[in-house]
Amino acid sequence: MPDECFRVRQIPLNYTLDSLIQLFLVKFPNERGITIDRKRSSLFQCCYDPRIQTAIIHFSPRPPPPLDALRFGTTYNLDISSQYLDILIDKNFYGLTQLYTPSKNIELDVIAISGLNGHAYGSWAGEANSDGRKKMWLRHFFERDRPECRTMIYGYNSRLGEPGIHTLSDYSRGLLEEIDKTRKGCEDRPVALIGHSFGGIIIADGIVRDKENRRGNLFKMTKAIVFFATPHRGLLFDDIVEMVGEGSPRLDLVHTIERGQDAEHLLSFSSYAEEEHFGVVSFQETMETRKAEKNSVTGKWARTGEYYTVVERKSSILNLPSHLEDVQSAEGDHSSLVKFDNQSNHAYTTLCERLRVLLNYIEQASGKDLAKMNTKLRLAISKNEHQLVSVLLTLGRADLNAEDIEGGAVSTNDIRMLKLLSRHGAKIDIGNTHPGYATLVQYDDPMQVLRKRPEEEIDLNHSKRRGMEHKASENTSGISRREILAWLSTLGPEDDHERIYGKRHGNTGQWFLRSTEVREWLGKLEVSLLWCYGNPGVGKSVLTSALLESIQTDYEHDKAIGIAYFYFNFQITVRPQDVLSIWIKQLCRRMDELPNSLCALYEA
Structure with a gap:
């Protein structure tokens, strides 16, 4: 393999690159003329153990035969009689490997995970130059452009030709374990994760696993995630399925990737990304890829088939809000x-710019007086507006009181900083808060509740309360108003909505709300129809209830927005005029005064 590189581990601290070169000359005495290419090789501290070193080396003009013949997944042991440990040489790069020695104080851990059947190092290397040498940007470019980052690559055995039975869970658990090992003593250092294709799926699964298994460190400290052509919702893999073949132990893994992430799992990751405000950059492929096909003469597989798009654009994005997900295009297949x-x-320049912004934020935060982060927070809920607002949510600000908050000195957008400060030990003084806050703080995940109106029951189910508000408005607006509304219709779609919405499991339907079709429909100013179709029983009503609940929550206090709905039921016969009547009734409920034309029609 041209420009093949090797990883050398367990190198004693007293070794330099020169002494390592001399060691190879001694250990491979019959291979005169073969030496380490000094310009392309490097030696640095091991990311697992500071007492030893790791090297990435290139040989010139070729590797020694014993190393050239080294199979993937195997290690060559180089005995050093004067040392307790053998030096280990491999070319698979499994586990985490640091790529260079940062020339500045380390502020960020960057971890890159390659895709299925990829190589931890080679998958990120560019095309060979005229001299046959390749540049690996995470190593050669980042060393100069991101000297404050400890940049690592993660290798795992996903070679399709191997008889492995690994699952997605095996890979994500392995990633978490290796990250934990390399972050002993620096658990509070922020992390940026970069995933290509299936590597992005491993990242997403690892984040969910870390959160739900209450490990928490990776979840809490991840500040940015970069996805390159990650098939969140599946991809076209028919050529790979054929190449792997029936009966292969890898077939289940291939089908898992082909289907994409489980809808609930993807929803969980998206929710956690919003909760922790990960900065997500999703790169999409811009060129088609040739399909793999088998050469009838040699029997070898190569990408010589027709062109196709491996990961469609709708699969490569998460549909997060635009302030959380930056969708970009990357030149290439x-x-x-x-x-x-x-x-x-x-x-590359886009990625560097995103990391630069993140590093500036980290630098500004670390430059603050950390003692201020532990000062008491006073959180207040205005008794008039029943709205939770936060105080001291920008680092270094002085403590404010409830009067400052109610006067508008603090924006409710600062709420998003609550978890960050709480993680740093900020104490909360609830002596000056609305009584509902005492219930609120008992929740494991109060962030969703913070965005809602705290009531006596903080359960995120507003349908029942909304129906009560409708009834209250009827009973307090005068007998004529109540009679007119009752005359309009006796149907109860609010009860149907409460029943159907109550069937859904937590977070069900969020993928639908974040879909491009729904977001574009909601953003249109002109009259438009969103047509959702499917067989009976597939969940159309439940999805509709989730969309309706979201719309009603967003526009609950905006009386300029009219909201009307009806759930059809094959067991009940309704006429078109019945549906129109209930829609008029629902629209009138949001009005302070009934239209004169409606009152005149009632009296006629």
């Missing part, structure tokens, strides 16, 4: 879009 040849590559 499914494989080459992460092989940057130079530092002017658009995707």
Whole structure:
């Protein structure tokens, strides 16, 4: 393999690159003329153990035969009689490997995970130059452009030709374990994760697993995630299925990737990303990829087939709010879009800019007086508006009182900082808060509740309360108003909505609310129809109830927005005029005064 590199581990601290070169000359005495390419090789501290070193080395003009013949997944042991440990040499790069020695104080851990059947190092390397040498941007470009980052790559055995029975859970658990091992003593250091294709799926699964298994460190400290052509909702893999073949132990894994993430799992990750405000950048492939096909003569598989799009655009994005997910295009097909040849590559400069912004934020936060982060927070809920607002949510601000808050000195957007400060030990003084706050703080995940109106029952189910408000408005607006509304219709779609919405499990339907179709429909100013179709029983009504609940919550206090709905039921016969009547009734409920034309019609 041209320009093949090797990883050398367990190198004693007293070794330099020169002494390592001399060691190889001694250990491979019959291979004169073969030496380590000093310009392309490097030696640095091991990311697992500071008492030893790791090296990435390139040989010139070729590797020694014993290393050239080294199979993936195997290790060559180089005995050093004067040392207790053997030096280990491999070319699979399994586990985490640091790529260079940061020249500045480390402020951020960057971890990159390659895709299925990829190589932890080679998958990120560009095309060879005229001299046969390749540039690996995470190593060669980042060392200069991101000297404050400890940049690591993660390798795992997903080679399709191996008889492995690994599952997605195996890979994500392995990633979490290895990250934990390399972050002993620096658990509070922020993390940025970069995933290509299936590597992005492993990241998403790892984040959910870390959160739900209450490990928490990776989940809490992840500040940015970069996805390159990640098939969140599946991809076209028919050529790979054929290449793997029936009966292969890898077939289940291939089908898992082909289907995409489980809807509930993807929803959980998206919810956690919103909760922790991960900065997500989703890169999409811009060129088609040739399909793999088998050569009838040699029997080998190669990408010589027809062109196709591996990961469609709708599968490569999460549909998060625009302030959380930045959707970008990367020049290249499914494989080459992460092989940057130079530092002017658009995707590379975009990625560096996102990391620069993140590092500036980290630097500003660390420059504050940390004692201020532990000062008491006073959170108040205006008794008039029943709205939770926060105090001292920008680092370094002086403590404010309830009068400052109610006067508008603090924006309710500051609520998003609550968890960050709480993680740093900020104490909360609830002596000056609305009584509902005492109930609120008992929730494991108060962030969703913070965005709602705290009532006596803080359960995120507003349908019942909304129906009570409708009844209250009828009973307090005068007998004529109540009689007119009752005359309009006796149907009760509010009860139907409460019943159907109550059937859904937590967070069901969020993928639907975040879909491009729904978001575009909600954003249109002109009259438009969103037509959702499906067989009976597939869940159309439940999805509709989730959308309706979201709309009613967003526009609950905006009387300029009319909201009307009806759930059809094959067991009940209704006429078109019945539906129109209930819609008029629902629209009138949001009005302070009934239209004169309606009153005249009632009296006629």
